[in-house]
Amino acid sequence: MKTYWKVGDLAKLTGLTVRTLRFYDQIGLLSPSAATESGHRLYDDEDLSRLYRIVSLKELGLSLDEVKAALTGRGIDPLEVVNLQIERAQEQIRRQQRLLDQLRHVSKLMKGKEQVTVDDFTTLLQAMKNDYEKPILNRQQSWEQRFGLLGMFLAGGDDKTNNKKEENKED
Numbered sequence: 001m002k003t004y005w006k007v008g009d010l011a012k013l014t015g016l017t018v019r020t021l022r023f024y025d026q027i028g029l030l031s032p033s034a035a036t037e038s039g040h041r042l043y044d045d046e047d048l049s050r051l052y053r054i055v056s057l058k059e060l061g062l063s064l065d066e067v068k069a070a071l072t073g074r075g076i077d078p079l080e081v082v083n084l085q086i087e088r089a090q091e092q093i094r095r096q097q098r099l100l101d102q103l104r105h106v107s108k109l110m111k112g113k114e115q116v117t118v119d120d121f122t123t124l125l126q127a128m129k130n131d132y133e134k135p136i137l138n139r140q141q142s143w144e145q146r147f148g149l150l151g152m153f154l155a156g157g158d159d160k161t162n163n164k165k166e167e168n169k170e171d
Contacts, residue, residue: 004034004042014051021051029068030054057081061088099127 011018024030025041030051032041043051050071057067060081070081102124109116 002044004044005048006036007032007041007043010043010048010051013048014055016051016055024051024054027064027068029064029071060085095127102127 005013007018007021010016011021021030021041025032030043030047033044033047034042036042053071054067057070058064061084062070062081106116106120106124109120
């Protein structure tokens with residue numbers, strides 16, 4: 001006998017939100033295997049396994065499009081994932097090194113009782129801002145993509161879209 005989880009139970013099990021699981025369904029990343037008579041989504045063991053792969057790939061830093069490509073066997077191989085992680089780590093190291101260099105410079109000036117100029121502090125603040133701004137920009141781009149998908153979803157009037165809207169009302 002197969003074990004099924006409702007979307008809320010799956011969310012609790014994985015630590016994701018129901019909204020995230022519904023979104024994954026809308027973009028075709030993770031669709032439920034079955035539904036109850038009342039329309040509640042049901043996920044089986046294979047769905048759970050796929051979800052764990054999705055979460056793992058997301059934790060490696062892949063976008064949802066890259067995750068989808070990896071799971072469908074198109075376009076991303078393990079070496080690509082490793083190389084992507086290397087590039088991201090190198091960029092983080094470069095940003096952190098610039099920040100560290102600037103902090104050391106300001107510290108040296110302060111220890112020597114030298115005048116710290118406005119330019120010194122501006123450069124330091126800019127380095128600190130860049131360190132925190134990148135994740136915020138990434139999050140903003142992610143939200144823009146999601147809003148774009150939502151707009152396409154809402155603009156679509158085909159039967160599949162209407163059926164999904166009905167399912168969402170019942171969940």
